[in-house]
Amino acid sequence: MKMKIVILAGGSGTRLWPLSRKRFPKQAQPLIGNKTLLQLTYARIKKGFKPVDIFISTGRQYVKGIKKQLPGLKHSQLIVEPVARETAAAIGLATVTLARQDPQTIIAIVNSDHFIKDEKKYLQAIKAAGRSVEQYPGYLTLLGINPTYPETGYGYIKLGREKAGLGQEKIFNVDAFKEKPDLATARKYLKSWAYLWNPAYFVFRADTMLALYKKHLSAQYKILTAIQNNPGKLKTEFFKIKPISIDYGIMEKAAKLLCLPAAFDWTDIGHWRTVQELLSLKKSDNVVKGKYVAVDSSGNLVYSYSNKLIATLGIKNLIIIETRDALLVCPKSRAQEVKKIVQQLEEGKLSRYL
């Protein structure tokens, strides 16, 4: 089956400070093992698709870092935004770029900063979504992940009626999107079997997507088609786009959406506790990168990205992250709030640590 894969790698990740930085955001960092999330994602996609069909959507400031991470990458595989204008603009630019060769090309958008254990199921699901688009070219097809516990940090997709056949896989109409729920609601979702995690993986035909831009984001559509017809206009036109996310700009307004349930192990690594939970078998485990000496210490995430020895005594459930120029210490329970530190850096005269 012929489709193009676009890996989105333009985001930041302030809750993963001090590793995730303006110029080297979380997908460019070795959070799990020694490879970056982008390297892991690219390698995973390459097992199912040819390099000529794999593209990376990113910002100008990340290009150097990405080429360093993926030495075999060709420049033609990069779709580079001259300036960040949120996900609708990023996906729009990728769509018009790939539509130049073939307006009916099928495009799958995947994220670069997710951790996936089961590569085979992941690739199968993306290809199945591609077949769904072949069968229903007027629809966008989203992947939905079967939830395994009541996560409050993810958005959910509410399934509607089942759509007629796609071989073995079932596909459903999308009934609604639900923002991050509270725990009681997440538990209800889990029981009902009608709500899936939304990993923001979209598969669509270029012309179908562009029709949605024309309808729901007409100003942005005009800029994107101007760039489609004359790539030289990218630099002068793209910055005029009003930033909006693909969720608010397109998905929540689109009428024709399908969802393909998928059951691969999927983790959006949003903050440091995710890393700790992903890598620890028991809650009392210390999860360690680098040299660590623990005296009466448990349940900690201790990451050193320098050659420094970290020693703790009587420390439980702390996050300790040490990079070349910064050190973070905070309780695991407050991992979500690390962005507050980043805010304080922005306000103070410490922008070189952003």
Add this chain to the structure above:
Amino acid sequence: MKMKIVILAGGSGTRLWPLSRKRFPKQAQPLIGNKTLLQLTYARIKKGFKPVDIFISTGRQYVKGIKKQLPGLKHSQLIVEPVARETAAAIGLATVTLARQDPQTIIAIVNSDHFIKDEKKYLQAIKAAGRSVEQYPGYLTLLGINPTYPETGYGYIKLGREKAGLGQEKIFNVDAFKEKPDLATARKYLKSWAYLWNPAYFVFRADTMLALYKKHLSAQYKILTAIQNNPGKLKTEFFKIKPISIDYGIMEKAAKLLCLPAAFDWTDIGHWRTVQELLSLKKSDNVVKGKYVAVDSSGNLVYSYSNKLIATLGIKNLIIIETRDALLVCPKSRAQEVKKIVQQLEEGKLSRYL
């Protein structure tokens, strides 16, 4: 008044790891402000004594570091042990070295790793102890610090009968030495007015001290006098000394001991909590060295000896010490146990962090 000052600077300080290291122990480190404790001690002594009368007793491995800290120091001011043999040997070597010129020379032994606020009272007390020795040359005179709270981390001197006159100052016979007490005992001591903190500052005439070595440490005495008569024997003889502390080897056995009460602010910086307490006005203060960003954090000691930014979120009463090659995190309440980390480093293959 003519007397020699010997600053003891041969100790280690494992509870102040990772700053205090085998080659650069605590007295060679900037714990308070930017000067090392040895620099502060030397500068303080120099306000009361001429450099020609000030000596530093240390080990071979520290000489380079000491010369770097005290650029004006002459080599003749150093009394260098070829190998560490505990405090009795260090004081014995200093005594025979200074006795060569004058067997009746008065020697004051002071420590290099204490923090003193009131320099004037400190110097007055040392000089008064010198006068005590002039008046009672057959006695050792010890300084005793008036306790201001029931400290359990110090040793105490129990005062005996008052000794007749020394101008304005009172001096007392020493009744007994008391090891670090528990809190109830320390409170009793504080109430009784008969117990003083023992800072281990001794003042004595060289010949009196050597007579005590002859009586109580005869084997060590023979080695020391051999070195006194022929300095060339230092290298071949000193290592034969059986290590013993001056407290066990001499002080607890000596019959003729005097104590001069002194009332200067004195802190033995034994562990990191001492540093925090010494520098914070309120318990909730963060005591900081280096660049620090605190979000909802209080009562911490945060010391960075590199140029690194340290950021904490939701952290209370922790000790965070970051040096060029190591990082320590532990609760303030367990500062005394930091030596356990050092023990673990000794057992493991991490001796380069000692």
